[in-house]
Amino acid sequence: MTEIIDGDAVAASLREELAESIEELADAGVQPGLATVLMSDDPASETYVSMKREDCREVGIEDFHRDVDSGADTEELMAVVADLNERADVHGVLVQTPLPDQVDSERALRSVTPLKDVDGFHPENVGRLVRGDPRYRPCTPHGVQKLLDAAGVETEGADAVVVGRSNLVGKPLANLLLRKAPDGNATVTVCHSRTDDLAEKTRGADIVVAAAGVPELIDGSMLAEGATVIDVGYNHVDGEAVGDVAFESARETAGAITPVPGGVGPMTRAMLLYNTVKAASIQSGTDVSLP
Template sequence: MQILDGKALSDTIKIELKKQSDVLGLSGITPGLAVILVGDDAASQTYVKMKEKACDSAGIYSIIHKMPSTISQEKILETITMINTNPNIDGVLVQLPLPKHIDTTKIIEAIDPKKDVDGFHPFNVGRLVAGLDGFVPCTPLGVMRLLSHYTIDVKGLDACVVGASNIVGKPMMNLLLNAGATVDICHIFTKDLKEHTKKADLVIVGVGKQNLITEDMVKEGAIVIDIGINKTAEGRIVGDVDYENVAPKCTYITPVPGGVGPMTIAMLLENTIKAAHNRLV
């Protein structure tokens, strides 16, 4: 069993991105990322601080637009319009989830697709489905980079993606399809989850339910990617996989924390640098 170390790989990627940022600087370009943070959700604030720190290490200028949870949708849209037209900002990130009175779809659709470094705009979603270049959601992109780094070729593998969100599950499915895997995708209405995961060479799970994937649900020699993040009663951060009992059956497995999480942030930085390069075109 080998652990897929996302923390180590993300650190290496950040060093390379800093070099790219420095080269862009020779052309008078400082990559810029604008983050919109609505409300006082503790997890969202923590994520944004982590992203801000990561941007600094990669030579990316970042600005955070903090807004109260009572902010109107119109005010958020006005801010996005302002960012879209700012030539010094290459990427726009709206930290999710948004308050219930805000239409998340309208907010995402308002972002300039060329600055959509989260890869959530329908324009970029469509390009991903069609196998064309564009911005890909950071978490599934990070999974693919992690697999590639460890020379794990998914072509021909039977893959099972557990979770069908627009942020992780659906783009993960499309990336795997584009790479030649046979993909089975499961969700809350799937009748027998074990029936699907047990036969998979590659299991990717990200639903936010502790110990969802147990030892009897994974075949011997499987590759397991755990995207889930949960906090135990003791305050520990764990994934969706019963790691202690599942890991011995795997050829490769990601830890939580230290697996996919750091890769998500690294891919956000990479997408921002990619957007900054577009200024040279």
């Protein structure tokens, strides 16, 4: 029977463990703090930020928030980030994307100091990841790793195919799966829109991660029997949330699979909390156990 990997349950367990890490910090007089910066009137962005703030309050992370007028320029946004960079009680800074068209997004995101870049977007943190010494693992790729671990999927020696080459998911995940570490040592193939015969590549994989942003791109005929399938996609089709994997078809072949919703999404939020706790540990010089 195919295992449905329950991201909600794994994320809930992780939050409980993080609450214990936060208690360790509290014993040392440190309370982790996360600042969210919202420069958008988009309801989806507002919802995402609201959920992240609620997650913080649930586990004991201090919640800081800044609203920036959506008509403001890059300099005004960067001034807000600069203020948060200087605050000792703020350990992580998250600028919610997408940003308005008039804003230089790359410049704005790079203005977050690397030590507080809990998204892992700053070039310094990207470089450390590629080098094999990540300070903070990007939230979604790290969440994928946690799901694989929770499902008992061995990555060492496995053939993994990552479908998607974005800077947010595809590239960093490929680097993490390649690392010489307990949760790495896979042989990784990165596929994308120009890949010839995608099905041939995915059928040869023990692990398939779909992160292309194309609804139901991968179905059961494109999978090896018993493969583990992680669906990062989140698309709206006819008013419903649909992943990059045709779930009902894929589950007939896969050994384990994540649903959409309820798979990778909850883990992305949980790993943001993880990175914030780690940031507080680093910045305060306090060693804590992390799950």
